[in-house]
Amino acid sequence: MTDQEQLTISIIGTGRVATHLAHHLYQQNQEIQNVFNRSLQKAQAFANQINAKGIDDLAQICDSDIVLICVSDSAITEIAQQLSQNQYQGLVAHTSGSTALQVLTDFGLNSGVFYPLQTFSFDQKIDWQNTPIFIEAKSVDSLGKLKVLAEIFSPKVYQYDSAQRLSLHLAAVFACNFSNYCYDIAQQILDEKKVDVDLLLPLIDATAEKLKYGRAIDNQTGPAVRKDQHILKMHQSMLESNTGWQKLYQLMSDGISFRARTNTKCHEQAGKPF
Amino acid sequence: MTDQEQLTISIIGTGRVATHLAHHLYQQNQEIQNVFNRSLQKAQAFANQINAKGIDDLAQICDSDIVLICVSDSAITEIAQQLSQNQYQGLVAHTSGSTALQVLTDFGLNSGVFYPLQTFSFDQKIDWQNTPIFIEAKSVDSLGKLKVLAEIFSPKVYQYDSAQRLSLHLAAVFACNFSNYCYDIAQQILDEKKVDVDLLLPLIDATAEKLKYGRAIDNQTGPAVRKDQHILKMHQSMLESNTGWQKLYQLMSDGISFRARTNTKCHEQAGKPF
Numbered sequence: 001m002t003d004q005e006q007l008t009i010s011i012i013g014t015g016r017v018a019t020h021l022a023h024h025l026y027q028q029n030q031e032i033q034n035v036f037n038r039s040l041q042k043a044q045a046f047a048n049q050i051n052a053k054g055i056d057d058l059a060q061i062c063d064s065d066i067v068l069i070c071v072s073d074s075a076i077t078e079i080a081q082q083l084s085q086n087q088y089q090g091l092v093a094h095t096s097g098s099t100a101l102q103v104l105t106d107f108g109l110n111s112g113v114f115y116p117l118q119t120f121s122f123d124q125k126i127d128w129q130n131t132p133i134f135i136e137a138k139s140v141d142s143l144g145k146l147k148v149l150a151e152i153f154s155p156k157v158y159q160y161d162s163a164q165r166l167s168l169h170l171a172a173v174f175a176c177n178f179s180n181y182c183y184d185i186a187q188q189i190l191d192e193k194k195v196d197v198d199l200l201l202p203l204i205d206a207t208a209e210k211l212k213y214g215r216a217i218d219n220q221t222g223p224a225v226r227k228d229q230h231i232l233k234m235h236q237s238m239l240e241s242n243t244g245w246q247k248l249y250q251l252m253s254d255g256i257s258f259r260a261r262t263n264t265k266c267h268e269q270a271g272k273p274f
Numbered sequence: 275m276t277d278q279e280q281l282t283i284s285i286i287g288t289g290r291v292a293t294h295l296a297h298h299l300y301q302q303n304q305e306i307q308n309v310f311n312r313s314l315q316k317a318q319a320f321a322n323q324i325n326a327k328g329i330d331d332l333a334q335i336c337d338s339d340i341v342l343i344c345v346s347d348s349a350i351t352e353i354a355q356q357l358s359q360n361q362y363q364g365l366v367a368h369t370s371g372s373t374a375l376q377v378l379t380d381f382g383l384n385s386g387v388f389y390p391l392q393t394f395s396f397d398q399k400i401d402w403q404n405t406p407i408f409i410e411a412k413s414v415d416s417l418g419k420l421k422v423l424a425e426i427f428s429p430k431v432y433q434y435d436s437a438q439r440l441s442l443h444l445a446a447v448f449a450c451n452f453s454n455y456c457y458d459i460a461q462q463i464l465d466e467k468k469v470d471v472d473l474l475l476p477l478i479d480a481t482a483e484k485l486k487y488g489r490a491i492d493n494q495t496g497p498a499v500r501k502d503q504h505i506l507k508m509h510q511s512m513l514e515s516n517t518g519w520q521k522l523y524q525l526m527s528d529g530i531s532f533r534a535r536t537n538t539k540c541h542e543q544a545g546k547p548f
Contacts, residue, residue, distance in 0.1 A: 074504055098497075098505050117473060119480060119495060132473050160469065167467040168474075170509050175460035175474045176481045177496030178526045179453035184490035184533065186449035193441040195434065199391060199406050200442075200449045201485060206393060207450045208482040211475060216458035221393060222451030223372075230348055231372050235444050244529055251522050252452045258518075259458065 007148060010034040010061055012079055013070035014046040016120035017095050021070060021153075024128060026050040028152050033062040058082045066145055068114060069094040077103050091142050097169035100162040101136050112137035112146050115165060116153065117172070132156040134165050185245060217263050224253035225260045281422060284308040284335055286353055287344035288320040290394035291369050295344060295427075298402060300324040302426050307336040332356045340419055342388060343368040351377050365416050371443035374436040375410050386411035386420050389439060390427065391446070406430040408439050459519060491537050498527035499534045 009025060011018050014037045025032055032052040037043035043054030055061060058079070067088065069079050073096050083092060084106040092104055093112040104111035113136040118126060133150040135157060137143035143159065150157040160168070183204065187197045210219045223231035232253060239246045283299060285292050288311045299306055306326040311317035317328030329335060332353070341362065343353050347370050357366060358380040366378055367386040378385035387410040392400060407424040409431060411417035417433065424431040434442070457478065461471045484493045497505035506527060513520045 073502065098508065117477065119477065127476075130476050132476075158470075158473075164467045164469050166508075166512065167463050168469055170512055171460035171463040171469075171474060172477055173496055173509065173523075174456045174463065176477050177494070177498065177530065178456045178522075179478070180481050180490050180494055181526055181530050181533075182448045182452045182456065183485060184494065185529075186445035187490050189441050189445040189448070193438045195438050195442055195445075196432075197489075199432075200445060202401075202404055202406075203391065203393065203446055203450050204453070204482050204485060207454050208478050211457060211478060215471075216454050216461050220451070220454055220458065222447055224451065228347065234372065234440075235447065238440065238444055244525065244532075248452075248522075248525050248529065249447075251518065251525060252455055255459075255518055255522065256451065256455050259455075 007031075007066065007145070008033050008062070008064040009149070010036070010064040010067045011052075011070055012036045012058075012067060012083075014042055015070060015072075016122060017116075018046070018068075018070035019122065020120050020126050021068060021095070021116075022046070022050050022052075024126070024153060030152060033064045034060070036061065058088070059086045061086065061088060063089050066091045066093060066114075066149060073099050080104055080106060083107075091137075091145055093137075093142075093146060097134075097165055097172075100166070101138065102162065107138075109139035110142060112142045113162070113165065114146055114149060117168065119176075128153045129155065132158055134158050134160045134168070136161055136165065185248075217259055220256060220260065220263075222256065224256035227257060227260075281305075281340065281419070282307050282336070282338040283423070284310070284338040284341045285326075285344060286310040286332075286341060288316050289344060289346075290396060291390075292320070292342075292344035293396065294394050294400050295342060295369070295390075296320070296324050296326075298400070298427060304426060307338045308334070310335065332362075333360045335360065335362060337363050340365045340367060340388075340423060347373050354378055354380060357381075365411075365419055367411075367416075367420060371408075371439055371446075374440070375412065376436065381412075383413035384416055386416045387436070387439065388420050388423060391442065393450075402427045403429065406432055408432050408434045408442070410435055410439065459522075491533055494530060494534065494537075496530065498530035501531060501534075 008031050010033045011022050022032055032050050034055050035043050035047040035052050036055050036058060038056055040054060040056035043056055047054035067090055069076055071079055076094050076096060076099055080103060091110045091112060092107045093114040094104060095114050097115050101111060101113050115134040116131050118131045131154050133154050135143060135146040135150055137146055147157060186200055190197045235249060236246060239249055282305050284307045285296050296306060306324050308329050309317050309321040309326050310329050310332060312330055314328060314330035317330055321328035341364055343350055345353055350368050350370060350373055354377060365384045365386060366381045367388040368378060369388050371389050375385060375387050389408040390405050392405045405428050407428050409417060409420040409424055411420055421431060460474055464471045509523060510520060513523055
């Protein structure tokens with residue numbers, strides 16, 4: 001590899017992550033050699049779109065500079081074993097936020113992680129310029145290659161170790177998956193009383209927006225911060241028909257109260273209606 | 275009251291809600307007669323800003339067309355009793371999302387609710403044009419007055435009953451207070467590993483943004499939807515030092531799994547990394 005143009009890549013998998021990575025590389029005139037799927041038909045259909053060769057046997061894989069494993073977390077180990085048995089010589093990187101580099105230990109210095117922090121849907125365009133990419137590798141040489149690859153996608157390239165990447169994934173589960181579940185419960189509560197769910201949108205936006213200017217703990221409002229026992233009890237009784245939501249309400253409120261006790265700014269906000 | 279110009283208003287309280295309501299009315303050349311606070315000094319300091327008269331005794335209140343009770347939820351009943359003892363004759367409306375109209379029963383047909391769905395801080399300007407205002411009243415005449423008042427603030431005026439308003443408040447606690455607490459936990463997790471908390475901002479924005487185009491249940495992603503036991507267990511062990519967060523993680527994941535079982539679109543999204 002002498003410059004960016006000559007970096008050759010193969011992709012294992014044909015799912016969402018594989019699709020978005022491959023299409024972006026293809027658009028940037030980056031050569032993709034192989035695409036692997038257990039179904040040759042699927043592999044070839046995918047490969048045809050990006051001028052690559054589809055394969056259904058990892059023994060056939062070219063010695064690309066980098067092979068990107070874009071399969072579900074639980075399948076990474078098996079794919080790595082197959083690649084290793086076939087004595088693949090290039091750099092092997094997985095694309096999982098929640099898998100340690102360690103699973104690619106068979107590849108020694110030629111192992112790495114290439115993790116774009118983004119939610120991928122088939123039907124949504126990715127804003128790569130604003131997608132942070134986390135790289136990690138066992139050697140300086142491997143890290144260099146991953147850096148070149150990452151910069152084809154985004155200016156936001158970070159070198160984080162596995163523990164940091166795993167904590168980022170766990171944090172994203174709280175900040176995104178769990179907050180979305182809170183939205184879901186809110187919408188169910190409103191549906192039951194025939195109240196327009198879109199009424200919450202400006203408040204939800206404002207809550208997310210505030211994170212750009214301060215810490216979440218300093219923005220916390222609501223009855224739990226205010227220790228408004230009257231409201232807390234009323235809400236508990238309104239949730240009587242759903243013990244799961246009741247427990248969640250209690251646990252959330254206890255957590256918020258506990259945090260508020262040790263935070264000054266939080267107290268100052270206590271007068272807000274939410 | 276023959277037209278909007280002649281609607282006279284008094285305000286009880288000098289907190290965040292009172293401040294924002296009074297200042298907007300003043301800017302709109304709306305006459306405010308009295309401002310009440312138990313401290314005459316505070317009442318007068320507030321009143322001076324809006325060309326009104328400060329009072330510390332509800333016996334002195336003018337017969338305004340509308341008196342707005344802008345005090346903490348727990349103080350509304352007491353204020354209502356005092357107003358009632360002083361035989362106040364105009365329309366009395368409280369501004370609480372979490373208090374039923376019922377608490378103003380002493381005022382019969384002259385009772386109502388004027389509830390702006392918004393978070394109020396002293397230092398933040400309110401975007402009134404996008405603030406929904408919920409009104410409720412015991413009579414058509416009272417409702418008409420509240421509608422005139424509400425339209426001075428916002429084009430988004432809704433007539434909802436107490437049960438609907440209460441459900442909206444409960445829903446907002448889930449959608450805003452609890453999602454903010456999820457952000458707070460996420461930030462604490464990242465702090466511990468020295469990972470930049472701002473990395474989550476685009477994901478948080480995307481999660482909130484998606485609500486504009488679909489229901490939260492249809493947008494749900496993450497290990498609980500995918501039933502990824504490996505990740506779920508790993509996250510539980512990463513949270514070992516905090517049993518509160520562990521319980522929350524479990525309860526959230528159980529809830530999400532349960533919802534996912536009954537939702538088709540949710541399954542389709544299961545391959546997403548979050």
